Amino acid sequence: MEAKPLRADARRNRDRLIAVAAKAFASSGVDASLEAIAREAGVGSGTLYRHFPTREVLIEAVYRREVEGLVAAAEELARTNEPDEALAEWMQRFVGYMATKRGMRDSLRLLLESNSPLFAQTSGAVPLAFRSLMERATQAGTIRPDANSADVLHALSSIYSASDGPDWQDRSRRLVSLIMDGLRYGASQQSK
Amino acid sequence: MEAKPLRADARRNRDRLIAVAAKAFASSGVDASLEAIAREAGVGSGTLYRHFPTREVLIEAVYRREVEGLVAAAEELARTNEPDEALAEWMQRFVGYMATKRGMRDSLRLLLESNSPLFAQTSGAVPLAFRSLMERATQAGTIRPDANSADVLHALSSIYSASDGPDWQDRSRRLVSLIMDGLRYGASQQSK
């Protein structure tokens, strides 16, 4: 139906634009100047518009990429850590990561409400990856078996939503630890 | 809670801006250049922005004014015409009027979906005015008593929606006449 491989330079520029845009959207909100993004990525505005005809398309690309990153991190952690440590670490990253994206919150809702095909493909990926992490830990017996992954993810989101004030970084970290300890409590077998 | 009377020049400018904007939105859609509107109204863009801080506010003002005009026309016609003639004339005006506003259709939906207080106040006014016109004609015995005003209004809207093609003006006029004749058919007493 589509997709012919991009020329190397085009692919390079596209990637840089997404990376720069991610930073810009996170820090200045999704109204960040597209011209500034192009400039910082070292390309002309024409190039930006060729790759991303509208702001929405760019936002969507950024979002897709971040979701993929989160999922990949889950797989990576699962491969290289004990199940419960992988879980704990991913939860910390998730909250920290979300907290840097404050600028995108509103538009994500918009994107959700639009008929974008993006969400059909990626919307469930994070919950799924998270559930998988939890299941591994459950099977290893290091967290209690009666916890619902959707609930926990929701709790993590709440922490992120509430993360303001001067020391939200430490507070968030402690709250996530607290949740993790709650999950460990009553497990059949203590890790380590 | 608010509303202190505007200075005479301010009021003048405000009115002109709304009038010019109505024309511009109708002909070029609601994305019409605000700068051009200000220019055509003979004021600086600063003045436009002072009165209407966002495009939405201006659209809303235009819309409110048009609804008021439609309602006022209904009252005026009722005062100066036989009931069934007032009704017929208003229906013609309604369709003709709507047909000139093609550019606003989409944004009106947007406005509807927003939490604008505008619609609490004006949304029902047109149907109400129309029902009142129909009731007078019913009581005068010049239209059949079993017609539902909401149905008829809906029919008028359909005519407007379908109004394209080269001779939509004549066609619309004939269709409205047809509906009016349908209303007259079976009335207890013939007008004139």
Next chain:
DNA sequence: GATCGAAACGGAGAGGCCTCCGTTTAGGTA
């Protein structure tokens, strides 16, 4: 009718959006 403060004006200016098209370059082919 002269005075005066508040209200309103207006347009320059800074910056953004997006398109268009002449120029450059990647990468396949001989």
Next chain:
DNA sequence: TACCTAAACGGAGGCCTCTCCGTTTCGATC
């Protein structure tokens, strides 16, 4: 390796948005 063409680039340019602030005008008061 030299060539060639489709793909990609980039930035000037036209139009827009919105703010800021020095200037003008209204209309209340005397």
